[in-house]
Amino acid sequence: MTEGDVNRVPDGAGEWLGHQGARWEAHLETFEAMLAPISQAMAEHGACSPGARVFDIGCGGGRTTIALARQVGFDGEAIGVDIAPGLIAIAQRRAREAGLDHCRFVVGDAQSARFEPGSFDCLHSRMGTMFFADPPAAFSHLASLGRTGAQASFAVWTSPCESGWIAEVMAIIDTYREAPPPIGDTPGPFSLADPDRLFPLLSDAGFRAVSIDGWRGKQPIAQAGASPQEAADFVLKVMSLGRIEDDMPDEIKERIGSEVARLFSRHSGPSGVEMEASAWIVSAQC
Ligand SMILES: C[S@@+](CC[C@H](N)C(=O)[O-])C[C@H]1O[C@@H](n2cnc3c(N)ncnc32)[C@H](O)[C@@H]1O
Numbered sequence: 001m002t003e004g005d006v007n008r009v010p011d012g013a014g015e016w017l018g019h020q021g022a023r024w025e026a027h028l029e030t031f032e033a034m035l036a037p038i039s040q041a042m043a044e045h046g047a048c049s050p051g052a053r054v055f056d057i058g059c060g061g062g063r064t065t066i067a068l069a070r071q072v073g074f075d076g077e078a079i080g081v082d083i084a085p086g087l088i089a090i091a092q093r094r095a096r097e098a099g100l101d102h103c104r105f106v107v108g109d110a111q112s113a114r115f116e117p118g119s120f121d122c123l124h125s126r127m128g129t130m131f132f133a134d135p136p137a138a139f140s141h142l143a144s145l146g147r148t149g150a151q152a153s154f155a156v157w158t159s160p161c162e163s164g165w166i167a168e169v170m171a172i173i174d175t176y177r178e179a180p181p182p183i184g185d186t187p188g189p190f191s192l193a194d195p196d197r198l199f200p201l202l203s204d205a206g207f208r209a210v211s212i213d214g215w216r217g218k219q220p221i222a223q224a225g226a227s228p229q230e231a232a233d234f235v236l237k238v239m240s241l242g243r244i245e246d247d248m249p250d251e252i253k254e255r256i257g258s259e260v261a262r263l264f265s266r267h268s269g270p271s272g273v274e275m276e277a278s279a280w281i282v283s284a285q286c
Contacts, residue, residue, distance in 0.1 A: 015240075016131065021084040023238050028061045028090065030223045030234070038126055038155045038279055039064060041215040045153060045283050048072050052121035055145060056080040057110045057154075058128020062091025062103070068124060069095070069103035076121075080105045081113050082128075111138035113145070120145050123152040123286070127279075130156055131187045139205035146286025152207060154282040158214070159193040164276035165221060165267075169235060172259045173244050176252050189240060195280060207284035219277035221264065228264035231273040232257050 015021070024031055048054050052072045056065040059080030069078035080103075082088050088107045095103040106113070111132050123146050132138035146152060160166045192198050195212045202210045222234035235241055236257055248256075264273045 016084050020240060021086065024060065025086045027238055032063045034220055035126055037217050037219055041281050042126065042153055042155055045281050046151060048122040051075040053077045054122040054124055055120045057123065057125035058082055059091060061087050062094055062105055064126050065091060066095055066098060066100060066103055069100045074102050076102060078103045081108045081110045083109055112141055115145050117144045118147040121147060121150050123150065125154045127155055129154050130189055130191045133187055135201055136205060139202055143206035143286050148286060150286040152284040152286060156192040156280050157189050158278045158280055160190055163278045168263055169241065169260055173256055176248060176256060202284055207286065210284040213281045214278060215281050216276060216278045218274045221273040221275060224272050226272045228268050228273060229261045231264045232260040236260060
C-alpha cells in the first residue's frame, strides 16, 4: 500500500463516492467558484512559505492544491488527498496540464492517510474535514502528520441558521416540514459548525494555538450569470441542501422552488445571484 491509499470506504464518506461526488464532479467549476471567497478569506489568515510541504485534505478537483503548489514553489510540494477517484483524476490532469510536477494527488481516506508522522509543514482544507465518521481520531491523525509548529488552516461552514442565504433557503423549506432534524453529530457540511465543540475537538487532537474566526461575505450562488430560477434549481436539485426535500410531494417541491427563486431575484444582478454567507476559518499549529 502506498502513501495515502485507501483500503475501505469510510463511514460518512460513502456519499462522496456516490451521488454527492458525481454531482460535485459534474458541476465542479460552479462549486469551486462558489468556494472562491472562502479561499480568499483563508489567504488573509496566512500562507504556506516557499519550500513548504503541504497536505490538502479532501482536495476535490485539486483547485486549492494547485494554488498551494504555486505558493510553495518547486522547492516545496503540495499533496492532495480525496476519497473520490473521479475528482482525483481531474486534479491529476489539471496539475499535469499546468506543468506542476511538485503537485501530487492520491485517492485516499484523509482520516487515516498513510504519510510519515511529522512530514508536513502545512495542513490545509477548504470544506473537506466535515465528513469524518470519527472526528477525534481523524484530527489526532492529521495533527500527527504535521511537524512541530506546522500551520493548519481549515475552513468549515457555520451553522445553517447563522449562514446568510442558507438560513433563508432553510427557512423556506422549514415552513413545509414538521421538525428540522438536529444538526451537528453526523458527518455532513455542518458537522463542525459549533465552535464550542470544534475548539476542544482540535485541542484534544493535539493542535495548539487554535483560533476560530468568523468570516462573512458575499458568495455567488450557482454558475456565473445564472437566473434566479436556475440558481434555485441548482441549490435544490444539485446541492446536498436540496436533499431535505427528497421526501416531499412534487407540488410542494415546486412551491419551494418558486419561493427560493423569488428570494434569489432580490439578490440577482448581471453576474448572477450573490448573497451573504458565513464560515469559520480555523487556524492552529501542530
Ligand atoms: C465540499 S468538497 C470540497 C472540495 C475541495 N476541498 C474544494 O474546496 O474544492 C468536500 C471534499 O471532501 C472529500 N472527502 C469527504 N470525506 C473524505 C475523506 N474521509 N477523505 C478524503 N476526502 C474526503 C469529498 O470527496 C469532497 O471532494
